[in-house]
Amino acid sequence: MRTTQLDLFGADFTADPHPDLRRLRSDSPVHHDPATGLWLVSRYADVRAVLADPEAFHPDNALTAVTPIPRPVLRVLARAGFSLPPTLANNGTDTHTDLRRLVAGFLTPARVAGFEARIASLCEERLASPTDLHADLARDLPCVVLMEVLGITDVDVPALKAWSTASLELFWGNPSVERQHELAVQAGEFHQWLTRRIRAASPDGDDLFSALRQHGTPVREAAGLCYFLLIAGQETTTQLLSTLLDRVLRHPDLWARLAADEPGLAAACVEEVLRREPPVTTWRRVTSRPVTLAGVDLPAGAPLLLMLAGTGSDPEVFAEPESFCPGRSGARRHLAFGFGRHYCLGAGLARLEGEVVLRTVARRFPDLRLAAIEPPPMLGLLSFRAPLSVPSSAPRPSSRGRRQRTRTPRAARGGRSGRCR
């Protein structure tokens, strides 16, 4: 393994992590990265085993800043009353079950399904003449949807997006100390806004803030939970939508089949992007006791970086993993949403948003093309990767808004599961 060349924040790794992920899986499946101090775990079976064993592998470090925050910046956070006690993703204690149940109540399959028409209409509203599908559509839509799902009103969406992107960079980026200072101010403002809203919540409201109050969750825990949820519940889906639109638009034949409403194809494309290029590329755990993983002895307290993006391309699990193959068998075995006790609570909502947005854009603009073929600028954080722009050519919308359903000949579809690319 080219240990010296592996740079988890480098431009090459961000542009295409797959060559390094392949080398890690084959040469050094549990690999110590001296730059971050993390142990990189890259094979599907090992990552799944770690996620399935919450006793040996704790989630406590899930939200720890990968670039240590120096004391003066910590003081900025402390002055804002900022703290992230164990609540959901970073909670290995008994309080996790109750808090998870409370949030799950807002994300039941029935409640999520009830948002399908609303997602389509929000998408239509943003499609007057799209020039960049990231800025026009992917950036804000998931935030608007999440607030409605959680019953939260009076939200300044641009402010919330600025706070949440700053928070991602502070905790998962590699910023300079000056930059950390700016980001900490933003993270602190976000936390203070949440604390105010939780304190002001109506005791009999049906929104998330009220539910936390009714549950008796202390304000500090409630603010920490909301801080994570309001970021995780929309930034990840923004990233999914941008990657999805960019990747599928690179295959005009696939786009034509989506525009023709081929049943199940949009959902299959979402799954294939989650497998091969998941928005959450890595997630962390820490060993609670000495363990041996893939033949490597790890002490208690060893911080692990689970390479989720690499697991979806493990040839032991997925045949021809480099091919983009919507409808492949076993497609949903990927670990893009984690596994086990902390499995993503928003998986259903994220999948629905991806499917509805892809279908709606393709129907409305059957001739849409990427305006630039070269690789887009990418967000490249420790755990998040996605295009930061998806420039599209200005097409004429389909006259009826929805294209008439046409049968694509079976031969052109490449059989039942479609052709791999």
Ligand code: HEM
């Ligand atoms: C494509 C979009 C998304 C991806 C790729 C994603 C991925 C993940 C991953 C990898 C985890 C950690 C799982 C583990 O530790 O085993 C997680 C946890 C979580 N996600 Fe998501 N997520 C997405 C969207 C969402 C949305 C839309 C919501 C909420 C509406 C959400 C809420 C959560 C919560 C609450 C947890 C913590 C669950 C717990 O600890 O019990 N996520 N997600």
